[in-house]
Amino acid sequence: MLAPKRTKFRKAHKGRIKGKAKGATTLNFGSYGLKAMSPGRITARQIEASRRAITRHMRRSGRVWIRIFPDLPVSQKPAEVRQGKGKGTPEYWAARVKSGRIMFEVDGVSEDVAKVALQLAAAKLPIRTRVVGRLVGAGS
Numbered sequence: 001m002l003a004p005k006r007t008k009f010r011k012a013h014k015g016r017i018k019g020k021a022k023g024a025t026t027l028n029f030g031s032y033g034l035k036a037m038s039p040g041r042i043t044a045r046q047i048e049a050s051r052r053a054i055t056r057h058m059r060r061s062g063r064v065w066i067r068i069f070p071d072l073p074v075s076q077k078p079a080e081v082r083q084g085k086g087k088g089t090p091e092y093w094a095a096r097v098k099s100g101r102i103m104f105e106v107d108g109v110s111e112d113v114a115k116v117a118l119q120l121a122a123a124k125l126p127i128r129t130r131v132v133g134r135l136v137g138a139g140s
Helices: 044-057 111-122
Strands: 032-036 040-043 063-066 072-076 089-097 102-107 129-133
Touching: 032 111, 040 044, 040 072, 044 063, 044 089, 044 102, 044 111, 102 111, 111 129
Parallel strands: none
Antiparallel strands: 032 102, 032 129, 040 089, 063 102, 072 089
């Protein structure tokens, strides 16, 4: 699973994910992509599950690019622990994704295979998404 090698700080504030994505809003590598339509946090496990769904459906042909990286440590307190006594320990890594961001790109496969693969990946994610294409008329 994806995780940073090292970070400046061990714990991070929760923050709010508002506004549209500033960068990574167009396809740069592949012919088809999965674009976020709503903001949210995506965990490293969800990214890995999506990647596996894409590569499995494409039968390891073509190429997949992951354009998000989980660099946000999410902390949790243990179950049945009273409030107070400081912040919990970091449990997993997540990526903040704004609406309009391209999260995955694929190339080297047909349009039908790419669309189905990206729809399978979208089913693993907790946010609304859309399959976009570089070709004319493939923006659904």
